[in-house]
Amino acid sequence: MASFSPFPAIFAPSTSFRRASFPTRPALHLKNRFSISCSYAGAGVSDDSRSATIDVVADIRSERVVVLGGSGFVGSAICKAAVSKGIEVISVSRSGRPTYPNAWVDQVTWISGDVFYVNWDEVLVGATAVVSTLGGVGSEEQMRRINGEANVVAVNAAKDYGIPKFILISVHDYNFPSFVLSSGYFTGKRKAESEVLSKYPNSGVVLRPAFIYGKRRVDGFEIPLDLVGEPLERILRATENFTKPLSSLPASDVLLAPPVSVDDVAFAVINAIKDDDIFGIFTIDQIKEAAEKARV
Incomplete structure (x- = not known):
């Protein structure tokens, strides 16, 4: 299911926390550990019983990420960034x-x-x-379903597995008055956020960007939103000290x-995937900071 958002992604104050342990299925191996024992002898030094044995234990982490709406504007950027970092990627979307x-x-x-209806197995x-x-616009019912219910289904499936x-x-909520935030678009998004933070209190991440720009493909045409x-x-960043009031x-x-x-949104996601110690809500500025960390 392709994702799209008419609103700039905006984020509520996000907080970074240290991550507690989280439940995993016994059959799910996140890290492959192996031990290497070796003897080291310096040049000119005989390899005898006095030679020190060095035990090395290395952690190799193999990431396998599922991107819902991976063929959409934001989803495809996330898939591309993940591939560039050597992450195995599976995309699920209506358009394939x-x-x-x-x-x-x-x-x-x-x-x-x-x-x-997807087979989660x-x-x-x-x-x-x-x-x-996942997200989109339409009637009130459609927005509550795609922005809220679809994400709730996905969160619970992920938790079950x-x-x-x-x-x-x-x-981002753009400081909209309450009557705007009560629309199906925002209530759906906030319902999804609540489900993520409830089911994943120590490892769930919510990114709230404002208007997302880049080269967006629509029906075979490329729209250069970055221009x-x-x-x-x-x-806006150069004048933010003057506009804060x-x-x-x-x-x-x-x-x-x-x-x-x-691309900043995509690399902020990569940072969240790779860093087990971050969770919570990320604002616009925090998305920027997280993206820079992932690029290093």
């Missing part, structure tokens, strides 16, 4: 495999399906994390919240 001929596309396992077994980009981490792409988003982000005004963030690069 994208049609554009990028090399990284061949390295993703594409599954065509609806989150409400074929998707979640062996996964180390689930990333959901013992997947240790769930990452949700949500949306507007990138300079606007630079301007306005941030308390209703809906002020519609104009003042810096747009977020789709």
